[in-house]
Amino acid sequence: MGIRIFVHAMRMVFGNLRAALRIGGVALVVLLALGISAGLTPPPGALHGPSTAGMATNLLLTIARVIVGLWVAVAWHRFILLEETPGALLPRWNGAAIWAYVKAGVVLALIVLLIILPIAFVGGLLMVPMTASMATSASPRLLMALIGLIITFLPACYIFYRLSPVLPAAAVGSRLSLREAWFQTSPGAGALAMLTLVSIVASWLVQYPGLLIAGVTPAMALIWITVVQWLVLMVGVSIVTTIYGHYVEKRDLNA
Template sequence: MLGWKIFAHAAKMIFRNFPATFKIFFIPFLAIFGIFISIALLNGAFAGDGSTQSAPSAGSSIAQVTVMVVATVIFLIWGVVSWHRYVLLEEYPPSIVPDFNLGRIGNYLWKSVVLSLVLALILIPLVMISAGLIGAMPLGALFTFALSAFLGGYLMLRFALVLPAAALEKPMRLGESWSATGGFASAIFLVLMCLVALQVLLDASLFLLVDMPGVAAIWEIATSLFVALLHVSILTTMYGVFIEKRELT
């Protein structure tokens, strides 16, 4: 049950190392929150005096969205790279502000872009088939969309060891990641199924809070953050197991 061990170990690492998790991700998440608040303030989202503000021009809107997306991605990768290095190199953050290394962040971003493009090229035919079936065979389209999503998740886990490798400044090609995980297809399949099951349970839990929208919103934000951290922790664990040959305790 290697797949379950990877999933469980990744989840336990988040809570077992909560002080480090907090130190690594607090400032990046706070920076992202500040970006969203700043953009909202620029557009008068919190104006409470009843005044109206003219809508921003198309050029201004595009610029704001571009800045928001680029800054959000950089700050997210900042935290993710620090987490990989903390777990795999025992590089504990010296302060509440993790080490900001633009070279590592840029390399991680580049590997993420390459991985996304490869997955897109592989999955585009299935997505096109699904789109063509929507009118004639809705169930067939739904099945093909589900197959595309599942295949995308599986391939991502097979290829994605290049990401923690980039964080560690140990270059790895997509083919090397594929080869390293080649003998563990069933374990990766189980990891993916655990992620799907967890997401279904978390989504279902929101129905229990339908009469408490405030609590539901907080719960959704908290669980979304946890799932995002879990994905990062799973990649870290997989790198340790498949590349560094670590034993899971």
């Protein structure tokens, strides 16, 4: 079922690619602009340091990326769940829904953080002896990063998926508490655990070629990374939409 949810989310994007580009096309432009700006701005510690104009540009583009991401996410939720058609070139702006989405997202992030911090603390304590014993190892950092991923990131993603229906609910103007979201997704606890693994591995696989291309042609790597980031955004929002549609609205999957 976890794989079916992931496949359904992929089909949701590629089966509605024209609408996806109308809704998320502006996100592609912002991501590309952010990447170009980062490439043109001298890194910290350069001879004369990063320019004030470059830092301001990066800050503005980062803020723009967040706003556009919220705009796209809400528009995509509403397109799939309410069949709200997007505009010709830009998604419809729904300030009330976006604000509700922000509030739900902040609360969700805080809850996930409060749950994960104790897990990360205990995991860090358990890893201290292992780190000391691996001090002479050739590649301890990779193993430590992998263990850290298992201890913190995987549970965080799983908890996020279990509580994620509050986001589409906010986008479509429905009232759904975190407690209700957890209860509604309880039948899919195992499926969402599998979905967590599948989505993380898939995200890594599509982004890894960008690292290889960067060493040969940075311009092509920038294009690849931009498209991949856009795809991760659209599929990620589609996954959350699918979880809400299947477990809260009891819709069938077509994958």
